[in-house]
Amino acid sequence: MRVSEKVSIITGGARGIGRAAVDLFASEGSIVYAVDLDFDEPFENPSVQTVAMDVTSPEQWDDLVQRVLNDHGRIDILFNNAGAVGSYDGIADISFEDWHRIIDLNLNGVFYGTKAVLPAMRKAGTGAMVHTSSMWGYVGASGVAAYTASKAAVRSLSKNVALTYAAEGIRSNSIHPGIIGTPMVMAQDTELTDDLIQKTPLGRLGTPREVAQGALFLASDDASYITGTELLIDGGSTAQ
Numbered sequence: 001m002r003v004s005e006k007v008s009i010i011t012g013g014a015r016g017i018g019r020a021a022v023d024l025f026a027s028e029g030s031i032v033y034a035v036d037l038d039f040d041e042p043f044e045n046p047s048v049q050t051v052a053m054d055v056t057s058p059e060q061w062d063d064l065v066q067r068v069l070n071d072h073g074r075i076d077i078l079f080n081n082a083g084a085v086g087s088y089d090g091i092a093d094i095s096f097e098d099w100h101r102i103i104d105l106n107l108n109g110v111f112y113g114t115k116a117v118l119p120a121m122r123k124a125g126t127g128a129m130v131h132t133s134s135m136w137g138y139v140g141a142s143g144v145a146a147y148t149a150s151k152a153a154v155r156s157l158s159k160n161v162a163l164t165y166a167a168e169g170i171r172s173n174s175i176h177p178g179i180i181g182t183p184m185v186m187a188q189d190t191e192l193t194d195d196l197i198q199k200t201p202l203g204r205l206g207t208p209r210e211v212a213q214g215a216l217f218l219a220s221d222d223a224s225y226i227t228g229t230e231l232l233i234d235g236g237s238t239a240q
């Protein structure tokens, strides 16, 4: 029970990495608020509450924080995980509309969530945040201009939160998945996925649970002396 009775908010909780994290955190004793646009499948664990909301809405974040504080009086963990590739275009081809939409989800969504939750964590003098970046927010990648920019910004924002609020007992770290077998990846063209698998030293896709395990570690007290860093969960891809 590595997050026993801790109150967690996990975004992008309906599918993929977020869903695996909701299941894992709940099985490790956490009360979990799973956030997503909508939920098709219910969760078996009764300590999971589903919240249908859009992470790009600061107003909806304020409502959620109010609800969690009314229910439990505290927020121990924020896992900012919702995100999407959105466009594979480089700068020459990407539309203004796509650029803003992707930055709004992948970067502003993290900013809104962090800003909404910080007052409760500061008041409590404790809290742990984990933000999902990507290996493509750690090293460069061609094409995917908005995604790489947003994910690199998340890495930097996480360090900023870590340094700004360390003295107040708040930790912040980023995780950087490689190529993971989630609905997001399975929906893309198989040639690209096969090529990425071939370039991965461990020679296979990662699983959502393998990423969730990293998030759980950073969110838990096992990582009590870890802040402002990043955890690559990429089968060795960026070690090359």
Ligand SMILES: NC(=O)c1ccc[n+]([C@@H]2O[C@H](COP(=O)([O-])OP(=O)(O)OC[C@H]3O[C@@H](n4cnc5c(N)ncnc54)[C@H](O)[C@@H]3O)[C@@H](O)[C@H]2O)c1
Pocket: 011, 012, 013, 014, 015, 016, 017, 018, 035, 036, 037, 038, 053, 054, 055, 056, 081, 082, 083, 084, 085, 105, 132, 133, 134, 135, 176, 177, 178, 179, 180, 181, 182, 183, 184, 185
């Ligand atoms: N799968 C990978 O290979 C991979 C690699 C690196 C990083 N990531 C990152 O991991 C995170 C999770 O990705 P995934 O692969 O599980 O994707 P996914 O598409 O399977 O799941 C993402 C979830 O986020 C939700 N979401 C999207 N927009 C939202 C919004 N505005 N408000 C609330 N929820 C919203 C979706 O509905 C979905 O359930 C993302 O930030 C992604 O960029 C994934």
